[in-house]
Amino acid sequence: MTTPAGPTERRVPEAVHRRRWAILGVLMLSLLIVVLDNSILNVAIKTISTPAPTGLGATQSELEWAINSYTLVFAGLLFTAGLLGDRLGRKKMLLAGLAVFGIGSALAAESGSPVQLIAFRAVMGLGAAFVMPATLAVLMNVFERDEQPKAIGVWAGGVGIAIAIGPITGGVLLDHFWWGSVFLINVPIVIIALGLMVWLVPDSRDPNPGRVDPIGVVLSVIGLVLLVYGIIKGGQLADFTDPQVLATIAAGLAVLAAFVVFEKRSDHPSVDVTYFKNKVFSAAIAAIALVFFALMGVTFFSVFYTQSVRGYSPLQTGLLMLPLAAAQMIFAPRARLVVDRFGNKATTTAGLVVLAAMLAAFATLDADTPIWLLEVIFFLMGAGMAHVMTPTSVVIMQALPREKAGSASALSNTFRQVGGALGIAILGSVLSTTYRDGIEDQLSQLPPAVRHTAGESIEATLGVAAKLGPNGKALIAPANDAFLHAMHLTALCGAGVAVVGAVIVALFLPGRTPAPQEGQEETELATADH
Numbered sequence: 001m002t003t004p005a006g007p008t009e010r011r012v013p014e015a016v017h018r019r020r021w022a023i024l025g026v027l028m029l030s031l032l033i034v035v036l037d038n039s040i041l042n043v044a045i046k047t048i049s050t051p052a053p054t055g056l057g058a059t060q061s062e063l064e065w066a067i068n069s070y071t072l073v074f075a076g077l078l079f080t081a082g083l084l085g086d087r088l089g090r091k092k093m094l095l096a097g098l099a100v101f102g103i104g105s106a107l108a109a110e111s112g113s114p115v116q117l118i119a120f121r122a123v124m125g126l127g128a129a130f131v132m133p134a135t136l137a138v139l140m141n142v143f144e145r146d147e148q149p150k151a152i153g154v155w156a157g158g159v160g161i162a163i164a165i166g167p168i169t170g171g172v173l174l175d176h177f178w179w180g181s182v183f184l185i186n187v188p189i190v191i192i193a194l195g196l197m198v199w200l201v202p203d204s205r206d207p208n209p210g211r212v213d214p215i216g217v218v219l220s221v222i223g224l225v226l227l228v229y230g231i232i233k234g235g236q237l238a239d240f241t242d243p244q245v246l247a248t249i250a251a252g253l254a255v256l257a258a259f260v261v262f263e264k265r266s267d268h269p270s271v272d273v274t275y276f277k278n279k280v281f282s283a284a285i286a287a288i289a290l291v292f293f294a295l296m297g298v299t300f301f302s303v304f305y306t307q308s309v310r311g312y313s314p315l316q317t318g319l320l321m322l323p324l325a326a327a328q329m330i331f332a333p334r335a336r337l338v339v340d341r342f343g344n345k346a347t348t349t350a351g352l353v354v355l356a357a358m359l360a361a362f363a364t365l366d367a368d369t370p371i372w373l374l375e376v377i378f379f380l381m382g383a384g385m386a387h388v389m390t391p392t393s394v395v396i397m398q399a400l401p402r403e404k405a406g407s408a409s410a411l412s413n414t415f416r417q418v419g420g421a422l423g424i425a426i427l428g429s430v431l432s433t434t435y436r437d438g439i440e441d442q443l444s445q446l447p448p449a450v451r452h453t454a455g456e457s458i459e460a461t462l463g464v465a466a467k468l469g470p471n472g473k474a475l476i477a478p479a480n481d482a483f484l485h486a487m488h489l490t491a492l493c494g495a496g497v498a499v500v501g502a503v504i505v506a507l508f509l510p511g512r513t514p515a516p517q518e519g520q521e522e523t524e525l526a527t528a529d530h
Contacts, residue, residue: 016202020142026196027135030098033189034128035162036169037105041067042299042321043170043314044182046307048117049459055179059457061232062114064428067300068228069118071421073125074132076221078414080213082133090134090141091203095194097130102190109180109187124183132413141204168322171315211268219259220271224418227252231425234433271411281399283508284392287348288412289419290501291388294359294494295381296420297427301487302362306374308458309367309480323375327382328389335390343511344391349502351387354380356498362491367480388501395509423494431490432457438482442475458483 016023048066051057058066085093104123111117173181230248234240263269276282299321306317338347358381365374396412436455443451446464454464461479465472 016142017144019200023142023200023202024139026193026200027139029189029193029196030094030131031135032162033186033193034101034131036166037070037124037128037183037186040166040170040173040182040185042303043167043318044174044179045300046303046317046459047174047179047314048114049457051463056111056114056117057463058114058117059460061428061432062118063457064232064300064424065118066114066121067296067424068232068421069122070125070128071417071424072221072224072228073122074129074417076217076224077126077129078133078417080217081130083211083213085130085134089203090138091197091201093130094134094138094201095197097127097134098190098194098197099127100124101127101131102187102194103127105183105186105190109182109184111180138201138204142202167318168315169318171313171318174314213263213266213268216259216263216266216269216271219255219262223252223255223259224421225252226255228421228425231422231429234429240429240433271414275411278399279508280395280510283504284395284399285411285415287352287388287392287501287505287509288396289415289422290497290504291352291355291385292416292419293423293426294355294498295385295423297423297494298359298362298381298491300424300428301431301490302374304458304483305365305487308462309483310371320371320374321378323379324382327379328386331383331386332390335387336394338387339391339394344395345506345509345511347387348391348509349506351384351391352498352502352505354384355388356495356502358384359491359495359498362494363488365487366484391509392505423497427490427494430493431486434486434489435482438485439479442478442482 045058045063045066048055049058049063081093081097101124104120104125104127108117108120108124111120169185170182173185226248230245230250230252233248234242234245237245239245260273263271263273276285302321303317306312306320307314312320335347342350358377361373361377393412435458439455439461443454443461446454450464454461458479461475465475465479468475
C-alpha cells in the first residue's frame, strides 16, 4: 500500500527539520561576514589612505584595487563555486570558503603595504565566492517548500542588517584600534561559524550537476581584470589617451568578447549568453548593474567628503550612512506592493529617477552644507534603490524558465558585483583625474617627486601638507575646493548613468503583471534570494 502524497509528506529528514532555524542562523552568520566586510571597508578607506603609521598611505588607485580585487575574484568565480558545490557537496564548499575567507582576513589585517592588502583581499574574495551561493542552496534543502519563502525573507533581511551595522562596526573599531582590526574582526566570527556548521548543517549536492567551464572562468576573470586595471590606471595618470591605458582597456574588451564567443559555442557554458536575447531579461540585468555602478562609486567618494572635508570620525561616518541602509530595509520588502499597484516598469523607472536626482543632489553639497541634507539624500537613495532591486530581481527570475532560476540568480549577483567594480573604477578615476587637474597649480612649488604623489587624492595632499608644517596650511583650503569640484562632477556622471538605466527599463521592462498563474509561487520563491 502506498502512502498518498499530501501536505504531511516531508522531503526534509525529521532530524534536519527540527533544527532548521538554527541552521538558518548559522547560514546568516556566514553570509553576514561576507557582506559586512565590504561595508566595513568603505568606512576604513580614508584611514588606510593615511600615511604610516596610522594607515598604509594607499593612493586612490590602490584603494580602488583593494576594493575591486575582492569584487573581481568574487564575481569571476561565483558560477564555478556554485557548480562545485552542486558536484562536491555544498557543506564542504561552505566550510572551505569560510576557512579561506578567515585566513585572507587575518593576512589582510597584518598587511605591510597596499600591494599586500590588495593580494590578501583577493584571497578573501576567493573564499566569499564559495560562501555566497552555498548558503542559499543549503537553505533550500533544509526547509520544506511551504516555509521557504519565510526563510528566504529572513535570509535576505540578514543582508540588510549587515549593510547597516558594517559602517558602525568599522567606525567603533577604528576609533579604538588600528586599521587592520576591520579585517581581524572576521577571524573569531569565522571560527564560531565553522564550529556551528560542522555540528548543525547537513551536506547536500545536486544528483545531476553541470560540468565546470574552466576556460570560460579564466577568460572572464582575465578580461574583467584587464578592463578595470586600464580604467584605474587612466585615473592614476589623469590621462585616458595614454597608450598603456588604451592598450589595457582594449585587451580587456577583446578577452571579454572572446569569452562571449566561447560561451556561445560551449555545450556547458558558465554563462548561457542566449539568455540575453530576451530584452526584458537584459534590461533588468542592466538596471541592476547600473544601480550598483552608481551606488559603489558614490559610497567611495562620500567617505572622503564626510571624513576629509567635513572632519567626521570613522564612527560618525558609519552612523551618517545609516539612513541609506535603513531605507533599503524598510522599502525593499514592501516594493512588491508598489509593483502590484503600478507595475514593474513604472516602479523601477521611478526608483532610478529618484536615484539619479539624489546623485545629482551631491553636486550641491559644500564644506558647510547642513549635514541633515546629506542624511535626506542617503535615505531617498536607499528608497530609490529598494524600488529598483526588488522588481528587477522578480523580472529576472520570471523572464527565464523556472528550471533556470539558479543561473538567473548567479547572473544577477555577478552583474551586481561587476557593476560595482566598474563604478568604483570609472567614477573613482573621474574623481582622481578632476582632483589632480584642480590642485595642480597649488602644488607647483613642491619638489617634482612629491608633487605627483600629493596630487593623487585629497588624503595625499593633506598628508604632504601635514609634513610641511605651517607652510602646508595654505594647501588645505585649495585641496577641499578641488575635491568638492571633483566630487560634484563625479556625482553628475553617476546621475547620468542612473538616467541611462531609467531609459532602458522604461523602454524594455513589462508594465503591470498579469494575475498570478499556476506555479508562480515557485518563481517568486526563487526571487527572494535578492
